[in-house]
Structure formats: C-alpha cells, structure tokens
Amino acid sequence: MEVHVQLLTASKIFCSCSTRFGDPPNTNVCPVCLGMPGALPVLNRKAVEFGALAAMALNCRVNETSIFARKNYFYPDLPKGYQISQYDKPLAEHGFIEIDIPGGKKRIGITRLHLEEDAGKSLHEGFPNDAAKTAIDLNRTGVPLAEIVSEPDMRSPEEAYQYLTRLKEIILYTGVSDCNMEEGSLRCDANISVRLRGAREFGTKTEIKNVNSFRFIKQALEYEIERQIGVIEGGEKITQETRLYNANEGRTYGMRSKEQAHDYRYFPEPDLLPLVVDEKWQAQIRAGLPELPAARRERMVKEYSITAADAHTLTSTRVLADQFESAARAARNPKRVANLVQSELMGRLKAHALEMEQSPISMAGIAASANLVESGAISGKMLKDLYDLCFERGKDFPVVYEEEGRPQQSRDTSALEKLADELIAANPKQVEQYRAGKKTMISFFVGQIMKASKGQANPQLVSEVLTKKLED
Numbered sequence: 001m002e003v004h005v006q007l008l009t010a011s012k013i014f015c016s017c018s019t020r021f022g023d024p025p026n027t028n029v030c031p032v033c034l035g036m037p038g039a040l041p042v043l044n045r046k047a048v049e050f051g052a053l054a055a056m057a058l059n060c061r062v063n064e065t066s067i068f069a070r071k072n073y074f075y076p077d078l079p080k081g082y083q084i085s086q087y088d089k090p091l092a093e094h095g096f097i098e099i100d101i102p103g104g105k106k107r108i109g110i111t112r113l114h115l116e117e118d119a120g121k122s123l124h125e126g127f128p129n130d131a132a133k134t135a136i137d138l139n140r141t142g143v144p145l146a147e148i149v150s151e152p153d154m155r156s157p158e159e160a161y162q163y164l165t166r167l168k169e170i171i172l173y174t175g176v177s178d179c180n181m182e183e184g185s186l187r188c189d190a191n192i193s194v195r196l197r198g199a200r201e202f203g204t205k206t207e208i209k210n211v212n213s214f215r216f217i218k219q220a221l222e223y224e225i226e227r228q229i230g231v232i233e234g235g236e237k238i239t240q241e242t243r244l245y246n247a248n249e250g251r252t253y254g255m256r257s258k259e260q261a262h263d264y265r266y267f268p269e270p271d272l273l274p275l276v277v278d279e280k281w282q283a284q285i286r287a288g289l290p291e292l293p294a295a296r297r298e299r300m301v302k303e304y305s306i307t308a309a310d311a312h313t314l315t316s317t318r319v320l321a322d323q324f325e326s327a328a329r330a331a332r333n334p335k336r337v338a339n340l341v342q343s344e345l346m347g348r349l350k351a352h353a354l355e356m357e358q359s360p361i362s363m364a365g366i367a368a369s370a371n372l373v374e375s376g377a378i379s380g381k382m383l384k385d386l387y388d389l390c391f392e393r394g395k396d397f398p399v400v401y402e403e404e405g406r407p408q409q410s411r412d413t414s415a416l417e418k419l420a421d422e423l424i425a426a427n428p429k430q431v432e433q434y435r436a437g438k439k440t441m442i443s444f445f446v447g448q449i450m451k452a453s454k455g456q457a458n459p460q461l462v463s464e465v466l467t468k469k470l471e472d
C-alpha cells in the first residue's frame with residue numbers, strides 16, 4: 001500500500017502560499033510553486049514536524065538526516081517538470097501497524113514515510129468549453145504530503161482494509177491530517193500480486209490507483225485477485241501495469257505500463273540542504289504524541305468494562321472517544337454510560353444503518369439519560385422508548401425528553417405496597433433477621449420485588465417502601 005496523506009499545515013511545503021481547499025483556481029500560487037526559473041524552495045518547518053509526528057505514531061524510526069530528491073517526469077499539472085520528494089534517504093523508516101485478524105493480531109511493516117509536494121489538478125468540467133479543453137488548477141501544487149509505504153505483509157483484501165482503517169485512525173489521532181478522502185487529503189494506491197500457496201517469490205504485481213474509499217479498495221483487490229488468477233490459469237503472464245478501478249462496474253482497467261523507478265532519474269535536490277531532525281527536535285515532537293487508539297482501547301476496556309468491539313467503535317475517532325470519556329466521567333455512574341452505549345445505542349445504530357458520527361443521540365445525551373435512570377426518575381423501559389423516539393425524530397435525548405414533557409416513572413406505591421406486604425408475610429425468617437439488626441437483608445427484599453416486577457420497578461422507591469414496612 002502506498003498512502004498519501006495531506007499534512008494540515010497552513011502554508012505549502014516550499015513556499016508561503018495557502019493550502020486552503022476550495023479557493024478559486026490558481027489564486028494560491030507564487031513563483032516557487034509555479035516552478036518559475038530561479039525561484040528557490042524554503043522548507044516548511046511545520047510540515048517536517050507533522051511528518052515526524054505521524055512517523056512516530058506509526059512506530060517508525062525518524063532518520064536524523066534525510067535528503068530531498070527530484071523525481072523527474074512531465075505532466076501538465078506539474079509545472080516544474082519534476083516533483084520534490086525523498087528517495088533513498090527518507091524522513092522515517094522501519095515502522096509497523098498492528099491489525100486484528102481472526103484469532104489474534106498481525107503486524108504490518110511500514111517501510112518508510114517520506115515528505116513530498118503535491119502536484120496540481122487537471123479539471124475536465126465546470127468551465128467554458130470544457131468539452132474541448134482541459135484546465136489546470138495549481139492551487140494544490142506544493143501542498144505537503146506524507147507518503148507512507150507498507151511492506152508486502154498483507155495477505156487478503158480484508159487485511160488491506162484493516163490496515164487502511166487503522167492507519168487512518170492513527171493519523172487522525174495525531175491531528176496532522178484530516179484524512180478527508182473526498183477532498184483528496186488521503187489517497188491510496190494498492191499493489192497486488194498472486195502466487196501459488198507455498199511459493200516463495202511474489203508474482204508480478206499490478207498497481208490499482210485512485211480509488212476513493214476503503215470499501216472500494218477492498219472490492220478492487222477482490223476483483224484483481226480473481227482477474228490475475230484467471231490470466232495465469234489461462235496460460236498467460238501478468239503485465240506489470242497501473243490499473244484503474246471502476247466502482248460502478250466493479251472491475252479494473254489497464255491504464256499504462258508502470259514506469260520503472262530509474263525512469264524518474266532521481267537525484268538530490270540541489271536547492272535544499274539535507275534535512276536534519278536532531279535528537280532534541282525529535283524529543284520536542286515526540287512530546288506532542290497523544291494517547292494512540294490501540295492503547296486507548298485497552299485502557300477503556302479496563303476502565304469502563306466495555307467489550308473490545310465497542311472500544312473499537314468508541315475510539316474510531318479521537319473526538320468520539322473524548323466525548324465518550326467526558327460523558328462517562330461527568331455522569332454519576334460511568335459504567336452505566338458505557339452500558340447504555342453498548343446495549344441501547346449500538347444496536348439501534350446498526351438497525352438504522354447509521355455510523356456513530358450520525359447518531360441522533362450525542363454522548364452528552366447518553367450521560368443525561370444515564371443520570372435519569374440512576375436517580376430513579378425514569379425506568380429502563382422508559383429509556384428504551386425515549387431512545388426509540390430519538391431515532392424516529394432524529395433528535396438528541398434531552399430534546400426528546402423535553403418534548404415528551406419530562407416523563408417520570410410512576411411513584412404510585414399502592415401496587416408496591418401490596419407486593420411488599422405479601423413478601424413480608426411469606427418470609428418471616430428474613431424479616432426477623434432484618435429486625436434483629438441485619439440491615440443488609442433489605443437487598444434480598446428489593447431483589448424479590450424487582451424480580452416480581454420484571455425489572456420495571458424503581459429500585460429506590462422499592463427500597464423506600466420496604467424500609468417503611470419493615471421498620472413498622
């Protein structure tokens with residue numbers, strides 16, 4: 001996998017032009033990013049720090065010295081005729097990501113993370129005479145990218161999907177990129193080959209480019225594996241080439257045969273000094289590393305007694321995990337918040353085919369509802385009904401609770417008193433023990449009544465009624 005993430009710096013990697021997305025075409029440009037003769041690049045310090053932070057989060061070793069190199073090729077959206085990238089001395093190397101596989105974990109090696117500049121964009125529509133012409137927008141030229149290249153350690157489309165999901169999650173946690181695939185701030189190319197089971201050598205690979213969702217990458221890989229097997233079993237050879245995936249048709253198409261690395265005629269960029277990120281600077285960058293998703297999941301499983309699967313969902317973004325934890329900590333009973341998320345929220349989200357971010361009930365709403373159950377104001381059954389209404393109306397819990405007139409569970413004690421009387425009459429021994437001072441016996445009576453009411457009674461009210469009867 002080769003993943004490009006756009007680093008969230010305010011300005012470009014070698015000039016002070018803005019990196020803002022969506023500005024009018026060719027407004028964020030200057031002689032440097034337009035590639036004018038004689039213009040000199042100046043490296044953006046923040047881009048280096050963001051790249052190094054991402055590398056550390058991916059368990060890479062950051063090289064003290066790395067070298068920028070020119071990658072020469074001609075393309076209409078590349079005005080200089082070369083891209084400044086890094087070649088044999090990248091910013092960072094030798095990292096890994098752990099993914100979950102059936103029965104355990106698997107480590108996927110990360111070969112390298114290097115810095116480079118983005119190219120511009122060719123536009124094929126949205127301007128006068130666009131049927132006959134192509135337009136160039138150079139706003140994106142020189143936007144900083146980190147390219148993350150994995151080792152060939154993945155053995156199935158599912159593992160590739162897992163890898164990308166974990167990678168995106170980690171990058172998002174570091175905050176160095178928004179990983180927005182629609183805006184192109186995360187792009188990935190997948191290299192894929194097949195071989196006979198037990199074979200040592202990899203087969204000839206093809207590269208699938210420009211797929212804009214992880215789900216489509218998985219589908220493209222599934223298709224490509226079948227296609228390659230078909231070619232080989234038909235007695236032909238795989239051509240090393242770049243292929244495009246058409247999501248509508250669910251198949252890949254050959255685009256061009258892959259250039260060999262030496263075709264780019266890489267050489268050290270003469271206009272930039274070697275990049276030195278010394279120990280002191282590395283330590284400063286490392287101090288900015290947040291708690292990463294894997295560690296956070298482990299801690300949350302312990303702290304809130306939630307399942308590993310739910311911890312995965314709750315830590316899928318840093319914002320969500322922060323919201324959950326602040327709600328859980330603000331609530332009277334953190335575990336109840338976790339339980340509600342697990343038992344009441346997840347199921348409803350699944351039933352409505354919604355992602356966590358699309359939930360009508362916020363984490364603060366869940367905390368509010370948990371407190372209402374905790375205080376005995378509403379019953380578990382009422383909470384379920386209110387949650388259903390939230391999903392029906394697409395509104396948060398506090399809103400629906402107000403709309404419903406702040407319902408309270410019945411404090412009518414006549415039915416409870418009848419139950420309590422029967423219970424006391426039927427258990428003289430326990431009553432005697434209670435009256436002799438064994439006050440903990442109350443939980444036996446409360447338990448019996450809760451059972452008789454199928455969990456619908458308000459435990460606090462039950463306890464009040466019983467205490468009154470038993471003390472008489």
Ligand SMILES: [Zn+2]
Nearest residue numbers: 015017030033
């Ligand atoms: Zn510029």
